[in-house]
Amino acid sequence: MQPNALGNNVITQIGLLVNDIEKTSEAYATFFGVEKPNWFWTDTADKAQTEYRGGPTEARAKLAFFDMGSLQLELIEPDHNPSTWRESLDRNGEGFHHIAFVIKGMQEKISLLEQGGMPLLQKGEYTGGRYAYLDSFKDLKVLIELLEND
């Protein structure tokens, strides 16, 4: 792996998988003493162009975000189509899913990480940017997500 291939080493987000986003959002809102954020669906496949393990998928998820200082906590309730979210939830149950980093130049970063032994697992578009999950488990013991905002 090229040292600091990302060009950034600030963890910007922690992502958690949940079965009931309403219930867990409520629990975190109380725990943090903040208002419960509204959840929303990720875009449909035509917009999100989601790919999982090399092929297109219809997968979507409900997302809710808590902005706690410099770190964002993301709650993710996936639908039943194939995705890293659904696979992890089915395999490991609710809880931790990923840590995320903001980057520039998605294709270049994905290539660098793949060359370094972290294969692309899932990617997609969202309004104003795109994301990619890399299978970094072997080296880093967690999944990482790259976020690029235009």
Place this chain on the structure above:
Amino acid sequence: MQPNALGNNVITQIGLLVNDIEKTSEAYATFFGVEKPNWFWTDTADKAQTEYRGGPTEARAKLAFFDMGSLQLELIEPDHNPSTWRESLDRNGEGFHHIAFVIKGMQEKISLLEQGGMPLLQKGEYTGGRYAYLDSFKDLKVLIELLEND
């Protein structure tokens, strides 16, 4: 649960369990583009006064810390005595263990959280402070750690 019982909602640390702290420290040092930190053993039981599930334990762990901006990444390689570290590593394998918050007034915070349905799982002392893990999984889907520095 009393809203914002902690009096703080800034996640200060993410803790990961590993089998080989040397190897995973090396991987993170390269990934982040920083020097590999030295790991060290937690204190022996006479100093640490570690309690796990209500009783004393001889458990210790090797720890290494990466300070990445406002968030600290902690790597934990536990020994084979009973602890939340060893239990989680045996049950779930390497990877995510906890998120941590800095608090003031450990006993009061533990009482508030226990009343709110988050039982104490493990606690101990370290030079300059003390920690406690609370079983917050039912509500928050992750384990939380409280850190109090004198």
